[in-house]
Amino acid sequence: MWQRVEKILKDEGLSVYELSKKTGIPDNTLRNYRLKHSDPSFTNACKIADALGVSLDELRDRSVI
Template sequence: MDIERVDLYKMLWNSIQVQLDKQNMTAYRLSKMTGIPLTTIYNYKNDGKEPPFKNMCKIADALDVSLDVFRERR
């Protein structure tokens, strides 16, 4: 995977982190609410791994936000 793509997914995680912070929620709690393993959540956070659309839907639902919140705006 190229550096630009990893940076893109890290920016996506930053958007998720903003929502987690707003709701005072931990990655552990997000994992429990979504059924996504905590190690997978940390792979998104730390390694810039691409979350599949299905998991992004679960994350958006758990955070009670639209998927549009995670779109990069230029």
């Protein structure tokens, strides 16, 4: 999921810090998703998708299924 988030951030010219401010999710938490390759909770995934203006389906990694 995080690879898709990073692509959107890059395309939109946003930083992790700015995403943190938009979502209310601490930037440390967002960085941990990236560095540890862990997935956010459903609530945080919704906040991220909303802040980026995309659906959860667009963030989903279909290779996991």
